[in-house]
Amino acid sequence: MRKDTSDLKEQKDHGTAIFPCGLYEVKESCRWRGVRHHWHDEIEILYFAKGEFLLHVNMETFSIQEECFYFINPGELHSIEPRTRGKEFAVLFHPCILGFESCDRAQTGLMQLLLQGSMGFPRCLDSHSPVFDRVRREYMEILRTFHEDGYFQREDEQTVTEKFSSQLFIRAGLLGILGVLADSALLVRTEKEFDYRVELIKSSLEFIRRHYQEKLYVRDLACQVNMNEQYFCRFFKKALGKSPISYLNEYRIKQAMLLLQTTDMPVMDICLDCGFNNLGNFLREFKKNTGLTPLQYRKCHAEKKS
Incomplete structure (x- = not known):
């Protein structure tokens, strides 16, 4: 029987109540101590732009020494240890913001599976991947929108936006990343097995x-x-x-x-x-x-x- 691990679940909100999507970032000038083990219901897209890190996800450890993306699916236990100073970004969002009301193939064949947890993001996308540049372009547009139209919440150390046009651009960027991964057959079927x-x-x-x-x-x-x-x-x-x-x-x-x-x-x-x-x-x-x-x-x- 699963024991209560509610305190390991991150309690703070990511984004706002209306638009649950937020940006966290680490600058190269910052002496960052990393993030201890936790989990959350949101999807997290990590972009390691510069520096060396250790990323722990469930029972695996990944050594990061070059530019890459890592994806954290809902419920996964994870932590980050910086090995050097570097630049790192994290966009966290609840998959509900990507859904459609119309029951087209994108909604029934992908979005619903994403919400149910039976479809997930790949673990990693490194700079050698043929779709890396396309994903990075979409991601950089998301960062640009947060930086231009968002505001920093110091108590949560995240940038959020309440501007409705910015939310559209961010959602479009996330859908763009999802589309690139789906088009390249990089999304993965996941079975919620008890580990x-x-x-x-x-x-x-x-x-x-x-x-x-x-x-x-x-x-x-x-x-x-x-x-x-x-x-x-x-x-x-x-x-x-x-x-x-x-x-x-x-x-x-x-x-x-x-x-x-x-x-x-x-x-x-x-x-x-x-x-x-x-x-x-x-x-x-x-x-x-x-x-x-x-x-x-x-x-x-x-x-x-x-």
Whole structure:
């Protein structure tokens, strides 16, 4: 039986209530820390324009070293780790914005399958693909429309648009990409098979997020998915590329960074609140992850904010 993994589902809205489509972007000048594991109901088209990244999707890891597109279908667990500074864009949209009211062949033979989850996007489109340039042209038009007619929502770090003509252009661009992929037989039939490995990882990550403030051991994580410790460690590292303890400490540090940004709590209180029972260990882990001490990080963030 599938365990509840609702907290892994991204809770923020992508786009607006009327037009669920938004743009996220990373500039080369930005020191971006990546995106931790999550999933959502929207389709995500990632464009890696420059730089090196690791992309994790379900149980697979992809090393990105050149310009390419990757597609994330609804419900897929994924994360991004930057290896160098680079340029990356993500357009997220709910497939409902592409549907037609008329029951033509495009609607019944493609759009309905897309909405039902029985048709999906390919995983990757690299620069050697014969349709790469066509997809990139459509994608760049979508970016241009967002940049010219959209507005940036700082709380969600996304660009959205409420201009109705811009929404038409964006929808046309997405349909253009869909048309190119369909014309080249690159869309894939998907069967919603239950993958117990993905569900176990989702369950483990959810357990960490619910209990990171407590004293946790590998045996606690292994026990909640009914595995022995040794096998669980191998399984976890193969799936996420890091040990359970490394992931736990990184998650705790990210929570500490958030508290340093948004509160005036003393460092010792943040240390304890985030599940570290030893200040020295907390300081070592914090500097390993950020290159700064907690007080240096708080000062740096305050200066940037001001």
